[in-house]
Amino acid sequence: MKERITITLDPEVIRHGKRVARAHKTSLSGLIEGLLREQKRPGQSRRPGSFSRRWRGRFSLREEASDRLLEAMKAKHGLGRS
Numbered sequence: 001m002k003e004r005i006t007i008t009l010d011p012e013v014i015r016h017g018k019r020v021a022r023a024h025k026t027s028l029s030g031l032i033e034g035l036l037r038e039q040k041r042p043g044q045s046r047r048p049g050s051f052s053r054r055w056r057g058r059f060s061l062r063e064e065a066s067d068r069l070l071e072a073m074k075a076k077h078g079l080g081r082s
Helices: 011-023 028-039 050-055 068-076
Strands: none
Touching: 011 028
């Protein structure tokens, strides 16, 4: 069940909010509720690809080392040596 609350906003913010709500075919209350629901779960993003952005730069490749399995697979498939 929904409850009524009272908030105080600058008149220009209210006008802008109503325009945005109208553009999204919802009410100002619906717009605010949707924005608050999105913020409810920190760490989750609604943007595609956010997982890769969140982990970018967190991993590094190991130093070049002798990898016998890799060399054997390269030799088997004719990929040459690294």
